[in-house]
Amino acid sequence: MTALLPRRGLAQILALIVILAVDRVVSPQFFDLRLQDGRLFGSLIDVLNRGTPVALLSLGMVLVIATRGIDLSVGAVMAICGAIAASLADSHGLPVVLAAALGAGLVCGLWNGFLVAVLGMQPIVATLILMVAGRGIAQLITEGRIVTFSSPDLVWLGNGSVLGLPVPVVIALGMLILTGAVVRGSALGLLIEATGGNARASELAGVGTRAMILAVYVWCGVCAALAGVIAAADIMGADANNAGLWLELDAILAVVIGGTSLFGGRFSLVLAVLGALIIQTMNTGILLSGYPPEFNLLVKAVVVLAVLLLQSPKLSGFAGVMARLRGTKP
Amino acid sequence: MGNGLDPASPLLEVRGISKSFGAVRALQDVDFTLRAGEIHALLGENGAGKSTLIKVVTGVFPRDAGIVRLGGEDVAPRSAKAALSAGIATVYQEVNLLPNLSVAQNLFLDRQPMRFGIVREGEMRRRAKALLADFGLDIDVAAPLGDYSVAIQHVTAIARAVDLSARVLILDEPTASLDRHEVEILFRIMRQLAKRGIGIVFVSHFLDQVYEISDRITVLRNGRLVGEREIASLPRIELIRMMLGRELAETTSARAAASERPPREVCASFENYGKASYVAPFNLELRHGEVVGLAGLLGSGRTETARLVFGAERADRGQAKVEGAAVRLQSPRDGVRHGFGYCPEERKTDGIVAELTVRENIVLALQAKRGLHRPLSRREQDEIGRRYIRMLDIRPPDPERPVGLLSGGNQQKVLLARWLATSPRLLVLDEPTRGIDVGAHAEIIRLIRELCDDGLSLLVISSELDEIVTYSDRVVVLRDRAHVEELAGEAIDVGNILAAIAADSVAVALEAHT
Numbered sequence: 001m002t003a004l005l006p007r008r009g010l011a012q013i014l015a016l017i018v019i020l021a022v023d024r025v026v027s028p029q030f031f032d033l034r035l036q037d038g039r040l041f042g043s044l045i046d047v048l049n050r051g052t053p054v055a056l057l058s059l060g061m062v063l064v065i066a067t068r069g070i071d072l073s074v075g076a077v078m079a080i081c082g083a084i085a086a087s088l089a090d091s092h093g094l095p096v097v098l099a100a101a102l103g104a105g106l107v108c109g110l111w112n113g114f115l116v117a118v119l120g121m122q123p124i125v126a127t128l129i130l131m132v133a134g135r136g137i138a139q140l141i142t143e144g145r146i147v148t149f150s151s152p153d154l155v156w157l158g159n160g161s162v163l164g165l166p167v168p169v170v171i172a173l174g175m176l177i178l179t180g181a182v183v184r185g186s187a188l189g190l191l192i193e194a195t196g197g198n199a200r201a202s203e204l205a206g207v208g209t210r211a212m213i214l215a216v217y218v219w220c221g222v223c224a225a226l227a228g229v230i231a232a233a234d235i236m237g238a239d240a241n242n243a244g245l246w247l248e249l250d251a252i253l254a255v256v257i258g259g260t261s262l263f264g265g266r267f268s269l270v271l272a273v274l275g276a277l278i279i280q281t282m283n284t285g286i287l288l289s290g291y292p293p294e295f296n297l298l299v300k301a302v303v304v305l306a307v308l309l310l311q312s313p314k315l316s317g318f319a320g321v322m323a324r325l326r327g328t329k330p
Numbered sequence: 331m332g333n334g335l336d337p338a339s340p341l342l343e344v345r346g347i348s349k350s351f352g353a354v355r356a357l358q359d360v361d362f363t364l365r366a367g368e369i370h371a372l373l374g375e376n377g378a379g380k381s382t383l384i385k386v387v388t389g390v391f392p393r394d395a396g397i398v399r400l401g402g403e404d405v406a407p408r409s410a411k412a413a414l415s416a417g418i419a420t421v422y423q424e425v426n427l428l429p430n431l432s433v434a435q436n437l438f439l440d441r442q443p444m445r446f447g448i449v450r451e452g453e454m455r456r457r458a459k460a461l462l463a464d465f466g467l468d469i470d471v472a473a474p475l476g477d478y479s480v481a482i483q484h485v486t487a488i489a490r491a492v493d494l495s496a497r498v499l500i501l502d503e504p505t506a507s508l509d510r511h512e513v514e515i516l517f518r519i520m521r522q523l524a525k526r527g528i529g530i531v532f533v534s535h536f537l538d539q540v541y542e543i544s545d546r547i548t549v550l551r552n553g554r555l556v557g558e559r560e561i562a563s564l565p566r567i568e569l570i571r572m573m574l575g576r577e578l579a580e581t582t583s584a585r586a587a588a589s590e591r592p593p594r595e596v597c598a599s600f601e602n603y604g605k606a607s608y609v610a611p612f613n614l615e616l617r618h619g620e621v622v623g624l625a626g627l628l629g630s631g632r633t634e635t636a637r638l639v640f641g642a643e644r645a646d647r648g649q650a651k652v653e654g655a656a657v658r659l660q661s662p663r664d665g666v667r668h669g670f671g672y673c674p675e676e677r678k679t680d681g682i683v684a685e686l687t688v689r690e691n692i693v694l695a696l697q698a699k700r701g702l703h704r705p706l707s708r709r710e711q712d713e714i715g716r717r718y719i720r721m722l723d724i725r726p727p728d729p730e731r732p733v734g735l736l737s738g739g740n741q742q743k744v745l746l747a748r749w750l751a752t753s754p755r756l757l758v759l760d761e762p763t764r765g766i767d768v769g770a771h772a773e774i775i776r777l778i779r780e781l782c783d784d785g786l787s788l789l790v791i792s793s794e795l796d797e798i799v800t801y802s803d804r805v806v807v808l809r810d811r812a813h814v815e816e817l818a819g820e821a822i823d824v825g826n827i828l829a830a831i832a833a834d835s836v837a838v839a840l841e842a843h844t
Contacts, residue, residue, distance in 0.1 A: 185705070186702045186703060186705050187697045187700070187701075187702050187704075187705040187706070188702055190686075190690060190693075190694070190697060190705075191697065191698065191702070193683075193685075193686060193690075194683050194686060194690070194694055197683035197684065197685045197686055198679070198682070198683040198684065200679060200680050201679070201680050201681050201682060201683055202683065202694070202698075203662055204642060204662050204672060204674060204680055204681075205662070205666070205694045205695040205698055205748065206662050206663050206665070206666030206667075206695050206698035206699055207694065207698040208663060208698070265683075265685045265686075266685060
């Protein structure tokens with residue numbers, strides 16, 4: 001049976017193609033690209049640009065979920081780090097601003113990792129603490145106001161372009177490559193998958209499972225910090241109440257759409273990012289179609305269901321249909 | 331078992347059962363006959379079709395061909411529940427009850443005594459107590475089932491099945507996680523039920539137990555029926571031949587060769603090593619090229635000793651030395667770093683990472699030992715995977731197969747390979763042959779001897795004393811979480827081990843079975 005099932009990633013690619021096709025129907029200019037002032041414009045670029053925060057979050061989230069954990073605090077961490085970046089932007093240089101924001105994300109990740117790996121708390125509860133408290137911390141930093149800034153360096157981070165592509169997209173791509181290089185270039189990937197697959201057995205095989213778990217939460221915090229800085233740079237201000245709100249759920253969704261099981265084990269960075277793009281392609285499509293944004297949530301639910309059904313091993317009937325389709329059109 | 335029932339009319343009659351999964355023919359034209367009041371052992375290697383036969387009879391799998399008659403009437407249950415109401419009950423190795431509910435609630439689940447829509451707790455407890463008293467069990471039925479030992483959970487599951495008017499009781503590996511005393515209790519209950527006319531199907535890997543309890547046996551091999559015999563007229567070697575389809579040399583003859591090698595240098599030593607309320611302090615010396623067996627009843631401190639030696643548990647007193655140098659063993663990582671390896675008893679929960687491939691499982695410990703920064707390249711991993719698959723004859727020989735899909739014996743070999751890949755100096759094996767079919771069993775024992783000849787030091791736990799006697803150079807006997815005796819050379823035999831284990835009351839019960 002398994003041989004007949006779609007290969008890894010096929011379901012996600014199919015879903016993306018279908019959604020892109022639907023987008024093309026609702027908005028005939030969807031695939032149009034134009035170059036203006038050395039920068040590409042168009043709906044596709046928009047999808048990439050808007051999808052950046054969730055894509056960054058999903059890079060950290062997929063590793064956390066691979067260890068059988070979850071991080072609900074990433075939205076709040078975005079708000080904290082965005083607030084820090086915005087507060088420092090006009091008084092300090094970009095390196096300082098970035099270091100402060102990313103450092104804060106790292107500390108947040110350490111905190112989560114400490115609770116889960118050292119104190120042995122359940123990840124969903126442990127990260128719920130920072131999810132609630134984090135937004136409060138962000139509001140304390142901004143003193144309840146929306147902090148705006150005009151630092152051209154930070155604004156460039158959210159709105160500039162490199163080689164025709166928006167800077168956030170380039171950053172996300174860079175982070176994907178960096179994470180991939182670290183995780184798959186070292187033994188980290190195997191050891192994370194082993195830890196998520198069977199922590200007890202991995203521990204007995206000599207794997208430092210605590211260090212693995214700590215590391216993934218730290219990385220998740222750093223990714224969230226970067227997403228927070230980009231979100232703040234994009235609107236040239238930090239809104240502690242709304243920055244990153246509910247994005248933890250989109251990130252989890254992206255990971256799940258990317259085929260990584262919430263029970264841990266096997267994971268794919270690329271497919272998680274693809275999951276984030278699927279979500280954003282839907283969002284953009286609905287915006288372009290002119291339907292009220294409330295539809296967004298419903299449509300999202302339907303598409304998620306469809307992708308998960310495509311991945312379900314129980315759906316052998318559908319797999320059979322797929323196999324026949326592929327058989328007739330070699 | 332003597333009973334007054336007519337042996338001519340079978341209680342359960344299975345004729346010409348076939349079942350395929352895709353291209354795999356799991357059962358081919360299998361017959362099976364169970365008489366009322368008999369204990370009938372169903373035997374075969376892993377993959378012989380025992381589980382499939384049980385699942386077809388109980389309706390878990392639909393059958394492709396054949397008939398099942400219960401008391402002369404055709405039955406075709408569509409589910410385990412339907413089979414139960416027809417009178418065929420199955421109790422699996424992992425008890426399918428609810429550990430968080432009380433014993434009484436488990437017994438009367440789905441059929442609690444009610445009055446005005448309210449469960450009559452008192453009535454239920456009283457009936458539960460009476461029911462269990464029939465089985466010679468006097469326990470607090472209001473306590474959660476999970477608080478009790480696996481043996482009591484088994485008895486509860488059996489009591490529930492029997493009370494649901496089962497006429498056929500299928501016990502799938504019921505003794506695998508029971509100690510000797512608990513097996514006794516279970517066997518007494520089985521005999522009692524057989525006297526009442528219930529037909530019992532007993533699936534087990536333990537041939538001793540099969541001989542002890544069964545009236546007749548049916549042997550399956552590769553999905554076909556090999557034969558049905560009266561146990562009284564079947565020599566053990568003949569039974570093994572039926573199961574394996576080949577001659578198997580009696581294992582006990584290898585003993586003499588083992589003790590004649592010269593003593594080698596000490597690999598690891600433990601002085602006054604122990605942990606409060608875990609294992610009493612012990613002295614243990616492990617030499618290169620030597621097998622030390624740990625014998626004792628379940629719960630005597632065998633596994634605890636193994637975990638302390640490996641570093642999975644921290645000692646709170648004593649000194650460990652590796653090659654003469656003092657070391658601290660605080661975690662499995664320390665053990666691995668000093669060249670130790672540990673194959674735990676619970677392969678599924680503590681050993682394999684089921685989702686990962688055979689290759690990944692094999693390289694896991696070596697990779698952990700090398701550290702993050704020195705990843706094994708894919709080519710090195712492939713090479714290591716292939717080498718050990720060939721060396722240990724792991725089947726199927728596919729390095730990319732998820733290890734969870736392999737049989738128990740092959741999973742055990744993967745775990746051995748995992749440690750051998752780290753070139754260890756000491757391997758600790760906890761029940762390396764448990765739950766493994768006869769063929770793989772002999773192979774694992776042969777491997778243990780070979781590894782030892784290569785200079786490895788081995789510490790092996792086994793409940794099968796014949797086995798321990800076969801390969802050990804020394805045997806440490808444990809009782810009540812303390813090391814009580816060390817046997818070497820000529821002194822190693824089953825009788826001496828039993829005498830040491832059973833310095834008091836248990837002796838009588840044990841002697842009866844050897």
